[in-house]
Amino acid sequence: xxxxxxxxxxxxxxxxxxxxxxxxxxxxxxxxxxxxxxxxxxxxxxxxxxxxxxxxxxxxxxxxxxxxxxxxxxxxxxxxxxxxxxxxxxxxxxxxxxxxxxxxxxxxxxxxxxxxxxxxxxxxxxxxxxxxxxxxxxxxxxxxxxxxxxxxxxxxxxxxxxxxxxxxxxxxxxxxxxxxxxxxxxxxxxxxxxxxxxxxxxxxxxxxxxxxxxxxxxxxxxxxxxxxxxxxxxxxxxxxxxxxxxxxxxxxxxxxxxxxxxxxxxxxxxxxxxxxxxxxxxxxxxxxxxxxxxxxxxxxxxxxxxxxxxxxxxxxxxxxxxxxxxxxxxxxxxxxxxxxxxxxxxxxxxxxxxxxxxxxxxxxxxxxxxxxxxxxxxxxxxxxxxxxxxxxxxxxxxxxxxxxxxxxxxxxxxxxxxxxxxxxxxxxxxxxxxxxxxxxxxxxxxxxxxxxxxxxxxxxxxxxx
Amino acid sequence: xxxxxxxxxxxxxxxxxxxxxxxxxxxxxxxxxxxxxxxxxxxxxxxxxxxxxxxxxxxxxxxxxxxxxxxxxxxxxxxxxxxxxxxxxxxxxxxxxxxxxxxxxxxxxxxxxxxxxxxxxxxxxxxxxxxxxxxxxxxxxxxxxxxxxxxxxxxxxxxxxxxxxxxxxxxxxxxxxxxxxxxxxxxxxxxxxxxxxx
Numbered sequence: 001x002x003x004x005x006x007x008x009x010x011x012x013x014x015x016x017x018x019x020x021x022x023x024x025x026x027x028x029x030x031x032x033x034x035x036x037x038x039x040x041x042x043x044x045x046x047x048x049x050x051x052x053x054x055x056x057x058x059x060x061x062x063x064x065x066x067x068x069x070x071x072x073x074x075x076x077x078x079x080x081x082x083x084x085x086x087x088x089x090x091x092x093x094x095x096x097x098x099x100x101x102x103x104x105x106x107x108x109x110x111x112x113x114x115x116x117x118x119x120x121x122x123x124x125x126x127x128x129x130x131x132x133x134x135x136x137x138x139x140x141x142x143x144x145x146x147x148x149x150x151x152x153x154x155x156x157x158x159x160x161x162x163x164x165x166x167x168x169x170x171x172x173x174x175x176x177x178x179x180x181x182x183x184x185x186x187x188x189x190x191x192x193x194x195x196x197x198x199x200x201x202x203x204x205x206x207x208x209x210x211x212x213x214x215x216x217x218x219x220x221x222x223x224x225x226x227x228x229x230x231x232x233x234x235x236x237x238x239x240x241x242x243x244x245x246x247x248x249x250x251x252x253x254x255x256x257x258x259x260x261x262x263x264x265x266x267x268x269x270x271x272x273x274x275x276x277x278x279x280x281x282x283x284x285x286x287x288x289x290x291x292x293x294x295x296x297x298x299x300x301x302x303x304x305x306x307x308x309x310x311x312x313x314x315x316x317x318x319x320x321x322x323x324x325x326x327x328x329x330x331x332x333x334x335x336x337x338x339x340x341x342x343x344x345x346x347x348x349x350x351x352x353x354x355x356x357x358x359x360x361x362x363x364x365x366x367x368x369x370x371x372x373x374x375x376x377x378x379x380x381x382x383x384x385x386x387x388x389x390x391x392x393x394x395x396x397x398x399x400x401x402x403x404x405x406x407x408x409x410x411x412x413x414x415x416x417x418x419x420x421x422x423x424x425x426x427x428x429x430x431x432x433x434x435x436x437x438x439x440x441x442x443x444x445x446x447x448x449x450x451x452x453x454x455x456x457x458x459x460x461x462x463x464x465x
Numbered sequence: 466x467x468x469x470x471x472x473x474x475x476x477x478x479x480x481x482x483x484x485x486x487x488x489x490x491x492x493x494x495x496x497x498x499x500x501x502x503x504x505x506x507x508x509x510x511x512x513x514x515x516x517x518x519x520x521x522x523x524x525x526x527x528x529x530x531x532x533x534x535x536x537x538x539x540x541x542x543x544x545x546x547x548x549x550x551x552x553x554x555x556x557x558x559x560x561x562x563x564x565x566x567x568x569x570x571x572x573x574x575x576x577x578x579x580x581x582x583x584x585x586x587x588x589x590x591x592x593x594x595x596x597x598x599x600x601x602x603x604x605x606x607x608x609x610x611x612x613x614x615x616x617x618x619x620x621x622x623x624x625x626x627x628x629x630x631x632x633x634x635x636x637x638x639x640x641x642x643x644x645x646x647x648x649x650x651x652x653x654x655x656x657x658x659x660x661x662x663x
Contacts, residue, residue: 144549144575
């Protein structure tokens with residue numbers, strides 16, 4: 001009768017408060033340089049040290065350059081933030097992957113590929129895209145800095161149990177439709193706040209058929225419809241993915257872990273607070289036209305008309321189109337683009353680079369396009385080179401940068417200039433997200449590659465060989 | 466001990482936009498600090514100031530007639546990033562409560578962990594408050610946390626609002642989760658021992 005979420009949640013309850021709030025045990029705390037310094041400072045002010053340092057891993061990723069990482073960071077304020085994280089890790093003896101460390105990368109790429117992220121865990125990080133780790137059948141969610149401090153101090157959080165929602169996607173995806181398109185489609189139907197208050201389990205044929213990296217992309221974007229997190233029941237692919245990784249269990253411990261993971265699924269008679277169903281055949285390659293990730297349409301569609309928007313939402317809709325320089329009712333295909341960004345915790349893994357390369361192979365980057373190709377980690381970078389993808393990209397006129405969050409949130413120099421259009425494989429198209437005045441069009445790696453070659457928004461299916 | 470929240474009566478600053486995300490509340494380029502101070506100066510930075518840093522006269526925070534400790538915003542306020550800097554920016558600019566018909570989850574937690582009260586009212590009440598504030602910026606709201614009520618004083622319309630009892634207790638008494646959790650470390654150690662013995 002239990003959902004996957006219920007099972008993991010109940011296993012982690014240390015105590016329940018009289019009002020029903022759960023004291024939840026946390027298996028992994030990931031920290032990065034931007035949302036942790038105030039937590040460490042507050043911890044120190046209370047005269048405390050991390051309660052369970054072996055359950056904490058820290059990574060510098062948000063506020064770092066993607067060129068010349070071997071040199072000191074040029075911006076003194078950014079350098080101080082990264083140095084502060086390093087000092088905190090040294091003082092409290094925490095696992096730390098700083099710049100140029102072979103394990104460095106975006107925390108949500110590093111966790112899975114190092115084997116730190118495992119099925120059945122509770123995982124938190126001061127970053128809303130922590131939902132990514134739910135792809136392994138974990139309860140993973142983003143928290144604020146006060147909650148980072150709580151976890152540092154006690155390895156616990158006080159949490160209200162969210163409602164549960166199952167989103168099932170059945171049928172066969174069309175050629176040229178990626179996991180990112182699936183997620184953007186789901187968010188466009190759910191709206192940007194449609195899953196607020198819920199923890200989502202993804203299920204159905206499309207999910208069962210997906211690779212671990214595709215699942216990471218889908219779970220990553222759960223927060224963009226307001227969900228606290230997203231998760232997928234572990235299966236043979238999950239076990240195979242975790243096996244042999246640095247932090248994966250070994251020997252007898254591995255066998256016990258796998259036996260435990262096999263119990264992690266929603267029971268056949270489990271009841272969810274909400275059930276939503278989508279058909280794979282309805283999903284096309286997607287792009288966004290507005291300033292939140294729920295404003296997505298098929299690359300072949302027209303932007304909605306004002307009349308189709310409810311009264312209360314029209315001011316925001318008009319503001320979004322004004323910002324984007326688009327008109328209601330017009331097609332998006334053919335719109336000129338200036339920048340292309342491939343990367344981020346959403347689409348910065350090797351499968352994304354393979355997909356991008358499949359389109360650009362034997363072609364040339366459009367002269368008007370500035371392209372930033374940023375692997376999600378050094379491990380991804382090593383895979384790209386091992387497979388020769390770097391050569392395909394170089395032949396087509398593209399260069400790889402060094403790993404990091406980069407233009408996803410543009411804390412570093414990777415900023416899209418005011419008024420310019422960027423097709424971006426990242427997760428947010430908010431006003432100014434990629435730089436003040438930057439206009440972001442979210443898309444998957446195939447649409448990004450097509451735009452990089454043609455210089456405009458293009459249906460990639462015309463370019464698949 | 467944090468600032469306590471009991472009853473607040475104040476004029477309001479209206480922001481009748483939906484889906485105001487945390488990148489608008491505090492853009493990422495201002496997240497490089499290692500303390501909690503100074504974020505209020507950059508609250509709604511790119512709406513409030515132009516490229517040269519001059520105040521945008523059309524933005525509500527630059528209009529002298531709208532002042533107060535209560536921010537009233539359209540639905541799904543605080544969506545997006547988990548940055549607690551958004552809550553620090555709002556409190557840093559002098560607000561003690563945000564009123565909307567719907568909040569994003571992480572923002573709501575971050576707000577309460579900083580003594581900033583998120584108050585959910587019905588869409589209909591919210592529309593009425595926006596309409597009244599447009600006509601008369603001197604309108605006040607009274608938020609009574611112990612009673613869990615919010616009253617629009619010009620019309621007398623009132624609604625009750627939900628808050629979980631633990632968080633209410635924390636806000637009313639100026640306590641935080643860590644005080645509570647630290648007092649219960651023994652329970653955590655017992656849980657860990659049970660887990661490891663399995």
